[in-house]
Amino acid sequence: MPIQIGERIPEATLKRLGDGIQDIRTSEIFSGKKVVLFAVPGAFTPTCSARHLPGYVEHFEALRAKGIDTVACMAVNDPFVMDAWAKQQHVPEGLLMLSDGNAEFTRKLGLELDASAFGMGVRSQRFALVADDGVVTHLFVEAPGEFRVSAAENVLEALSASSR
DSSP states (O other): OOOOTTOBOOOOEEEEEESEEEEEEHHHHHTTSEEEEEEESOTTOHHIIIIIHHHHHHTHHHHHHTTOSEEEEEESSOHHHHHHHHHHTTOOTTEEEEEOTTOHHHHHHTOEEEOGGGTOOEEEOSEEEEEETTEEEEEEEOOTTOOSTTSHHHHHHHHHHHTO
16 A cells, blocks of 8 residues: 555665665654655656756756655666766756666555556655655645656645645
8 A cells, every 4th residue: 555644664775876876764764854745657767857857957956845855756767877867857966866666665655656668667656745854744645647747847836735
């Protein structure tokens, strides 16, 4: 069953490229912070590259202005791919590009997608969530083949509505 609003983010280790491959625990990302995490089925894939990640790049500062401490993008790709994609997409410093290469965290969230029919194995569903101190406050999971609710614009709108 997928994670729900009000539930705590599970503990897992993700990877990112810095000075070599670095481990980053979910507790380090989420504890004591307000975080927007969005996940894509794959780096360099059409919708992810043309719309999903670019929306968060464009609205990065607006999300920060809404009180978001951390914005993070996650995919079931390796950290080298995530780093190359970040460079190609001109991702601003501070937007975390996280690798869940073995889909460990994705499975713990209950948001995995079997893309074996497309030769891609297990991937993440397209989603976004907002967590406050590790507890999910907003959850936006796309229907298969859709791209609407997990868009940066929709997340911003939801954050604006909840702060009124």
